[in-house]
Amino acid sequence: MNTTTWAVPTIADLKARNAELVGMVDTAELALEKLHIAHHKTLTENQTLRTLITTLAAELAAEKIAHLDTLEALYYSEQTA
Structure with missing residues (x-):
């Protein structure tokens, strides 16, 4: 024992x-x-990135439309020349 x-x-x-x-x-x-602080910082950074990406996408879409309008104008000006 x-x-x-x-x-x-x-x-x-x-x-x-x-x-x-x-x-x-x-x-x-x-x-x-x-x-906890790092988690909130990450959430804030993610939101900032999401906002930047959305803004960039909108700017790119507007630029694409502007280019298409320019191409269309050039096409019609060549057709009428």
Whole structure:
């Protein structure tokens, strides 16, 4: 039969362990807060990129229409010349 004796922790041991646990919780909370901030930053960056892409697409569409209008005008001017 195995007879293991367990040492009863002292108040100092318990306080030290409590400090370790508090430190772990503080570290975890800080990491979670940083992750939360990074998540919101990413959402903001994604929204900014989405806006830029939408604006660029609209500008490109307008430029394409302008080019088509120019080509059409050139075609008709050659037909009437």
